[in-house]
Amino acid sequence: MVVQYKCPNCGSDMAFDAESGTLSCPNCGRQDRIETFPEENIEQTVSPEETEAKEYHCENCGAVIVTAAETTATHCSFCGAPVVLSERLTGEFAPAKVIPFKISKEEAVAAFRKWTRNGRLTPRGFMNGDRIKKMTGMYVPFWLYDIDGTAEVAAIGTRVNQYQRGDTIYTETDFYDVYRGIDLSYLKVPADASEKMDDELMDKLEPYDYQELMDFRMPYLAGYLAEKYDYDDDALFSRVESKIVPYIDSYISGTISGYSTVSYTNKQIQANKQKAYYTLFPVWMVYYDFENKEHTFAMNGQTGKVVGKPPIxxxxxxxxxxxxxxxxxxxxxxxxxxxxxxxx
Missing domain, CATH: 1.20.5 (Single alpha-helices involved in coiled-coils or other helix-helix interfaces)
Structure with missing residues (x-):
C-alpha cells in the first residue's frame, strides 16, 4: 500500500521537516504535527501482492514506482512525491522506535563542506567541498538490545615486597585467591540490520541521543528513503555480544587491583539478550566526486557527525x-x- 500525506491547504504532498519536526508542505508552507495530522488527508493506494521487485503507482502522476523488496519509503522518480509503503512496516517489520532527522539537507551540505576543509592531509581540490554528487537522507534499520552481562572469575593474585637487611636483599611474595561474581546491565546496544550498509561506517556514526527516541509513526519517513531490516535480532546478537564482552572483561580487570600479578584460573563471561527493539536511525549518505572516483561518506542525521575515508x-x-x-x-x-x- 502506498501512503501519501496531502496538504489540507493546497493538496500538495507533504514531507517530514527535520528542523521543525512536523509534516511540511513545500508549496504553501503549512506545517502539521504528526500526532494530529487529519486522517482524511492521508491517501492510501492498494497495491498487488509483494514480489521481490515490486511495482506501485504514484497517486499524483500515475507513474510506476519500482522498488526493491526491502524499501519502505522512497520518492516517485517522475514527480518527486514522497511515498511510504505501509505494508512493509507492519507485523514483524513494524519498527518500535525511530530517531527523527534533526539535520536538514541544507544543514547537512553545509556541515559536510565544513568537514572537508578540516582535512590537513587531503588533496587541495578535495577541500573545497563543492564536489557533492548526491546526498540522500535515509532511515537505516537497527536493533537496540538490552543485555544482562554476567561474569564468574577465579584468579591467583600476588603481592611482592622487597626489603634489605645488611647486604642481603629479600623478596617476599604473598599469594591470594581472588574471586569475582559480577552482574552488569547494558541498555540499547545498537547493531546495523541492513545488508547494504557498511557495518564499520554505521558503528562510527555513534553515538545517537536515545533521549530523542520516539514511538514509530509512518509520517516520520515521508520525504526520505527507508529500508526494512535484512537480519533479525537473533541473527545479529553474536555481533553485539562481541562488542559487549570486551567491556565486561575490562570491568573485571578494574575490580582486581592492588596486586603485583594476576593469573586467571577461570573466567566465564556471558551476555544474555533481554529485549531487542527494532529502530530506525537517520543517516545522510554523501556521494562525492574527486579525481574521477566516487567517495562515500555518512553523516549522523541527528548530530551531524561525519565519517568516511577521504583521499590522502x-x-x-x-x-x-x-x-x-x-x-x-x-x-x-x-x-x-x-x-x-x-x-x-
Missing part, C-alpha cells in the same frame, strides 16, 4: 614528515649547542 595527498604527507624531521633536527642542534657539543 602524498605530497602533503611527505611535507608533514619533512617538517617534523626538520623541527626535530633543530631541537637536537640547539641542545647540542647549549651543552657545548656539535651536531652534524
Amino acid at each position: 595527498s602524498g605530497g602533503k604527507v611527505f611535507a608533514w614528515f619533512a617538517g617534523i624531521a626538520a623541527g626535530t633536527f633543530a631541537v637536537l642542534k640547539g641542545i647540542a649547542y647549549v651543552m657545548g657539543g656539535v651536531l652534524w
Whole structure:
C-alpha cells in the first residue's frame, strides 16, 4: 500500500521537516504535527501482492514506482512525491522506535563542506567541498538490545615486597585467591540490520541521543528513503555480544587491583539478550566526486557527525614528515649547542 500525506491547504504532498519536526508542505508552507495530522488527508493506494521487485503507482502522476523488496519509503522518480509503503512496516517489520532527522539537507551540505576543509592531509581540490554528487537522507534499520552481562572469575593474585637487611636483599611474595561474581546491565546496544550498509561506517556514526527516541509513526519517513531490516535480532546478537564482552572483561580487570600479578584460573563471561527493539536511525549518505572516483561518506542525521575515508595527498604527507624531521633536527642542534657539543 502506498501512503501519501496531502496538504489540507493546497493538496500538495507533504514531507517530514527535520528542523521543525512536523509534516511540511513545500508549496504553501503549512506545517502539521504528526500526532494530529487529519486522517482524511492521508491517501492510501492498494497495491498487488509483494514480489521481490515490486511495482506501485504514484497517486499524483500515475507513474510506476519500482522498488526493491526491502524499501519502505522512497520518492516517485517522475514527480518527486514522497511515498511510504505501509505494508512493509507492519507485523514483524513494524519498527518500535525511530530517531527523527534533526539535520536538514541544507544543514547537512553545509556541515559536510565544513568537514572537508578540516582535512590537513587531503588533496587541495578535495577541500573545497563543492564536489557533492548526491546526498540522500535515509532511515537505516537497527536493533537496540538490552543485555544482562554476567561474569564468574577465579584468579591467583600476588603481592611482592622487597626489603634489605645488611647486604642481603629479600623478596617476599604473598599469594591470594581472588574471586569475582559480577552482574552488569547494558541498555540499547545498537547493531546495523541492513545488508547494504557498511557495518564499520554505521558503528562510527555513534553515538545517537536515545533521549530523542520516539514511538514509530509512518509520517516520520515521508520525504526520505527507508529500508526494512535484512537480519533479525537473533541473527545479529553474536555481533553485539562481541562488542559487549570486551567491556565486561575490562570491568573485571578494574575490580582486581592492588596486586603485583594476576593469573586467571577461570573466567566465564556471558551476555544474555533481554529485549531487542527494532529502530530506525537517520543517516545522510554523501556521494562525492574527486579525481574521477566516487567517495562515500555518512553523516549522523541527528548530530551531524561525519565519517568516511577521504583521499590522502602524498605530497602533503611527505611535507608533514619533512617538517617534523626538520623541527626535530633543530631541537637536537640547539641542545647540542647549549651543552657545548656539535651536531652534524
